[in-house]
Amino acid sequence: MNSEYTIAVHSLLYLAYLPDHMASSEEIARNVCTNPARIRKVMSCLRKHGMVNTREGVGGGYILNGLPAEISLGRIYHSVSYGTLKPNWCSGDPLETCPVSSHTQEVMDEILSEAEKHYEEYLTTISLQNVLEKINRCL
Amino acid sequence: MNSEYTIAVHSLLYLAYLPDHMASSEEIARNVCTNPARIRKVMSCLRKHGMVNTREGVGGGYILNGLPAEISLGRIYHSVSYGTLKPNWCSGDPLETCPVSSHTQEVMDEILSEAEKHYEEYLTTISLQNVLEKINRCL
DNA sequence: GATTACTGTAATCATATAACTTACAGTTAA
DNA sequence: TTAACTGTAAGTTATATGATTACAGTAATC
Numbered sequence: 001m002n003s004e005y006t007i008a009v010h011s012l013l014y015l016a017y018l019p020d021h022m023a024s025s026e027e028i029a030r031n032v033c034t035n036p037a038r039i040r041k042v043m044s045c046l047r048k049h050g051m052v053n054t055r056e057g058v059g060g061g062y063i064l065n066g067l068p069a070e071i072s073l074g075r076i077y078h079s080v081s082y083g084t085l086k087p088n089w090c091s092g093d094p095l096e097t098c099p100v101s102s103h104t105q106e107v108m109d110e111i112l113s114e115a116e117k118h119y120e121e122y123l124t125t126i127s128l129q130n131v132l133e134k135i136n137r138c139l
Numbered sequence: 140m141n142s143e144y145t146i147a148v149h150s151l152l153y154l155a156y157l158p159d160h161m162a163s164s165e166e167i168a169r170n171v172c173t174n175p176a177r178i179r180k181v182m183s184c185l186r187k188h189g190m191v192n193t194r195e196g197v198g199g200g201y202i203l204n205g206l207p208a209e210i211s212l213g214r215i216y217h218s219v220s221y222g223t224l225k226p227n228w229c230s231g232d233p234l235e236t237c238p239v240s241s242h243t244q245e246v247m248d249e250i251l252s253e254a255e256k257h258y259e260e261y262l263t264t265i266s267l268q269n270v271l272e273k274i275n276r277c278l
Numbered sequence: 279g280a281t282t283a284c285t286g287t288a289a290t291c292a293t294a295t296a297a298c299t300t301a302c303a304g305t306t307a308a
Numbered sequence: 309t310t311a312a313c314t315g316t317a318a319g320t321t322a323t324a325t326g327a328t329t330a331c332a333g334t335a336a337t338c
Binding site (some may be wrong): 001002003005006007009010013015016017031032033034040085086087088089090091092093096098099100101103105106107108110114115118119121122123126130131132134135136137138139 | 140141142144145146148149152154156168170171172173186224225226227228229230231232235237238239240242243244245246247250251253254255257258260262265270271273274275276277
């Protein structure tokens with residue numbers, strides 16, 4: 001899977017953790033251990049899906065849009081990484097006469113999509129708040 | 140995800156589809172559209188997990204071990220690709236004082252493992268036989 | 279209105295991963 | 309003894325991923 005999901009969750013957790021729920025891409029990048037451009041790309045996606053608001057210019061940055069208890073890991077997954085679970089290599093050849101060779105890909109695609117839904121559904125049961133609580137239990 | 144899973148399922152489907160349930164790595168590779176060495180690697184793994192029997196030497200190859208209705212996609216997944224769902228990139232730094240930076244990785248690992256179990260559980264409800272039936276419905 | 283500190287986005291480069299190829303030892307049927 | 313297989317690993321190439329750099333756009337502040 002794409003690691004952008006990890007980055008998205010981590011960034012949102014960081015915002016949720018901050019008293020004012022606001023930080024710049026550089027500050028988030030330091031916490032996540034990656035570069036600011038990557039953070040901005042992921043946050044831009046999260047903004048489009050309503051999970052953060054952004055402010056450009058001096059004193060700008062990212063701020064959580066909503067309560068940590070109301071943002072689920074499933075929602076984040078769907079916004080950032082939906083469809084990245086399946087392998088991007090294709091087996092078989094659609095032009096072959098053997099039905100296994102020509103149709104396995106198509107059938108497996110459907111099955112793996114359904115499996116991904118179950119994956120996502122589980123993540124929907126966990127909120128950012130829940131994750132913060134788990135983190136606190138580590139201390 | 141690792142595409143070896145696709146290859147494993149496809150290969151087993153092919154064996155299940157054949158009247159005598161037996162084929163060489165070269166024959167399977169042609170059907171899957173990859174090279175024989177790769178097939179042998181995956182099949183070797185499936186043998187260790189009891190889903191195929193192999194015969195070396197002249198006239199050898201791979202033969203399905205068990206009925207198509209009794210081999211589930213979940214079992215194949217667990218044998219070949221368990222743990223490959225999560226990203227192999229790590230966010231944060233365990234040595235940081237900020238709990239979000241130092242513990243997100245650990246907490247997310249646990250959550251994603253659980254999510255993977257749900258993914259696998261769904262696949263357990265589908266047998267090779269079921270997949271062959273779906274393929275037939277494509278025709 | 280100029281400056282500074284931000285985001286948004288894309289292009290390029292480096293590196294890690296995945297897949298292919300080749301090779302060869304071991305095995306077994308004929 | 310030979311031919312047709314598997315088992316496995318090493319070397320090579322292709323692709324995907326992540327880092328870096330760059331720069332235009334925006335807004336607060338002086």
